[in-house]
Amino acid sequence: MRVTVLLFASYADALGTRSLALDLPGGAHTGDVVAALRVRPGAEGVPPQPLVAVNERYAHLGHALHDGDVVAVLPPVAGG
Amino acid sequence: VSTAVTRVAAEPVDLAALVAAVAHPGAGAMATFVGVVRDVNEGAAVTGIEYEAYAPMADRELGAILAEAESRWPGARTAAVHRTGFLSVGEASVAVIASSPHRAPAFEACRYVVEELKRRVPVWKCEHYADGRRAWVDGRVSLGQGPGRGFVTAGLTDAFGRRVEYLRVSLTDRCNYRCVYCMPAAGLPWIPRRDVLTDDEVVEVVRQLAGLGLRRVRLTGGEPTLRPGLVALVARLRGLGALEDLSLSTNGVRLADQAAALAAAGLDRVNVSVDSLDRARAATIARRDLGFDPVEALDAADAAGLGPIKLNVVVMRGVNDDEVPALAACTLDRPWHVRFIELMPVGELAESLAAEGARPEAMVVPAAEILARASAAGGGRVLRPAVGPARGNGPAAYHRFDGARGTVGVITPMSHTYCGSCNRVRLTADGRLRPCLYGEGEVDLRSALRAGEPLAPLVAGALADKPREHLLLQRRTGGLRALSQVGG
Numbered sequence: 001m002r003v004t005v006l007l008f009a010s011y012a013d014a015l016g017t018r019s020l021a022l023d024l025p026g027g028a029h030t031g032d033v034v035a036a037l038r039v040r041p042g043a044e045g046v047p048p049q050p051l052v053a054v055n056e057r058y059a060h061l062g063h064a065l066h067d068g069d070v071v072a073v074l075p076p077v078a079g080g
Numbered sequence: 081v082s083t084a085v086t087r088v089a090a091e092p093v094d095l096a097a098l099v100a101a102v103a104h105p106g107a108g109a110m111a112t113f114v115g116v117v118r119d120v121n122e123g124a125a126v127t128g129i130e131y132e133a134y135a136p137m138a139d140r141e142l143g144a145i146l147a148e149a150e151s152r153w154p155g156a157r158t159a160a161v162h163r164t165g166f167l168s169v170g171e172a173s174v175a176v177i178a179s180s181p182h183r184a185p186a187f188e189a190c191r192y193v194v195e196e197l198k199r200r201v202p203v204w205k206c207e208h209y210a211d212g213r214r215a216w217v218d219g220r221v222s223l224g225q226g227p228g229r230g231f232v233t234a235g236l237t238d239a240f241g242r243r244v245e246y247l248r249v250s251l252t253d254r255c256n257y258r259c260v261y262c263m264p265a266a267g268l269p270w271i272p273r274r275d276v277l278t279d280d281e282v283v284e285v286v287r288q289l290a291g292l293g294l295r296r297v298r299l300t301g302g303e304p305t306l307r308p309g310l311v312a313l314v315a316r317l318r319g320l321g322a323l324e325d326l327s328l329s330t331n332g333v334r335l336a337d338q339a340a341a342l343a344a345a346g347l348d349r350v351n352v353s354v355d356s357l358d359r360a361r362a363a364t365i366a367r368r369d370l371g372f373d374p375v376e377a378l379d380a381a382d383a384a385g386l387g388p389i390k391l392n393v394v395v396m397r398g399v400n401d402d403e404v405p406a407l408a409a410c411t412l413d414r415p416w417h418v419r420f421i422e423l424m425p426v427g428e429l430a431e432s433l434a435a436e437g438a439r440p441e442a443m444v445v446p447a448a449e450i451l452a453r454a455s456a457a458g459g460g461r462v463l464r465p466a467v468g469p470a471r472g473n474g475p476a477a478y479h480r481f482d483g484a485r486g487t488v489g490v491i492t493p494m495s496h497t498y499c500g501s502c503n504r505v506r507l508t509a510d511g512r513l514r515p516c517l518y519g520e521g522e523v524d525l526r527s528a529l530r531a532g533e534p535l536a537p538l539v540a541g542a543l544a545d546k547p548r549e550h551l552l553l554q555r556r557t558g559g560l561r562a563l564s565q566v567g568g
Contacts, residue, residue, distance in 0.1 A: 006134065008132060008134055008202070008204060009132050009204035009206065009216050010204070010216040013216070053134070053137055053202070056134075056136050056137040056140055057137075057140075058200075072134055072137065072202070074134065074202050075204055075216065077198070077199070077200065077201060077202050077203060077204065078198075078203065078204050078205050078216075078217045079131070079133075079138075079162055079173075079174065079197055079198055079201050079202075079203030079204075079205070080115050080173065080174055080194070080197065080198040080203075
């Protein structure tokens with residue numbers, strides 16, 4: 001399956017991109033996305049278990065993914 | 081129901097549009113909150129803030145929060161907008177408005193939206209400083225364009241990116257009570273006095289952690305008022321100049337005598353355990369009768385200015401659950417915040433009850449039942465969801481009787497997970513840092529202190545291990561340390 005990964009704020013800076021496409025095996029979950037990110041250069045700026053959202057909703061690490069899902073990896077929010 | 085203005089936007093905040101969005105003939109009150117970019121943060125001169133949002137999710141989440149507020153405060157209408165892009169000092173970054181027939185629900189609904197927005201809406205801010213640097217405010221990675229480019233501030237941030245700014249410091253494992261839910265009747269094997277952190281060591285831990293972002297400290301026990309020299313220690317911690325909030329958890333026995341001195345030394349507020357208003361029953365729960373009158377102690381704390389005052393009540397079926405209405409009624413005419421705590425059938429209680437063939441789970445009174453029974457205390461006044469006391473809300477969900485001075489809170493370690501917003505770590509009396517109340521992991525800061533080594537690497541390691549959710553959620557309720565040993 002192929003998913004779109006969105007990165008924001010400090011994580012986008014750390015990994016040098018705001019979005020990327022990932023090809024994952026069937027049965028993959030959000031934790032696999034984080035694991036794939038964390039082997040990339042700059043990944044020390046992303047914690048091992050960050051907040052994630054799938055298709056604009058907060059999700060657990062371990063949330064099952066489907067082809068075409070949009071997975072956002074979110075730094076601790078800091079609005080206001 | 082109007083949620084017409086529920087979005088992140090690049091245009092300046094239009095307050096008139098917000099007012100129009102919630103106006104209606106029955107709206108006798110409107111409460112507005114405006115967040116504004118200020119010129120300094122944590123000592124650094126700020127020239128502006130760049131806001132970034134995950135726009136579609138931010139709109140969705142903000143809309144959900146407004147809908148929640150309108151459902152919690154029937155009759156309220158709410159609207160909110162959050163800016164994106166670069167804002168200079170003095171510009172409005174966020175605006176929230178709530179209208180209602182009367183002012184109290186308008187204030188409370190507005191506050192609810194602000195607090196939930198800050199907690200949930202995916203917006204980030206990057207501060208730009210006068211010296212040319214810029215830094216994301218989550219404290220994780222700072223990328224500058226000036227001299228500080230690329231520096232990393234790990235700070236007190238755990239493996240999930242939660243900012244940890246709150247430390248509970250157990251000053252002693254000893255207690256003058258033997259509460260049934262906390263400690264065996266015979267006491268526990270006490271930590272040898274030579275292993276207990278000295279005043280110098282406690283101050284040094286807090287000083288070093290303050291450099292990593294610690295802002296709030298609660299002194300706990302055992303019973304912290306049993307520690308010799310407590311007043312002087314409070315004065316030294318306050319004298320660090322780093323703490324926004326310095327509070328104390330106590331059983332209250334020595335509070336009437338010490339409240340004024342503690343307040344003068346710089347203590348901000350107290351939480352007091354009150355499991356019963358009936359002296360004989362309190363003595364049964366505590367397994368000791370020290371002739372203690374909780375109302376007198378709380379009034380002394382009130383008079384000393386140690387507010388907002390919180391009462392913690394561990395609700396146990398068949399023991400004190402019949403007092404829920406009377407305790408809730410204390411909030412009608414006193415500015416007290418009574419927090420009912422669902423019993424946590426772990427550690428000492430679980431083991432001693434199981435040994436007697438009882439089921440500790442059977443003593444748990446669920447939050448919904450606690451609230452239903454508390455609501456009977458209003459004498460016709462309705463108990464409604466509310467915003468809690470101004471500081472230290474922690475994991476409680478607050479409610480308030482119409483027109484009451486205090487609030488009724490419920491803390492639900494068993495029914496719901498509050499781990500997602502947990503921002504606290506604990507220091508045991510013998511100097512071990514525990515990232516999670518119910519976790520197994522802890523790191524020994526005392527050895528490092530006594531060897532003159534810096535604490536930051538150990539703290540970073542401990543936070544990396546802070547669990548996302550505690551073991552209670554997996555219903556593993558045996559074999560954990562007693563609460564008195566880890567500071568509640």
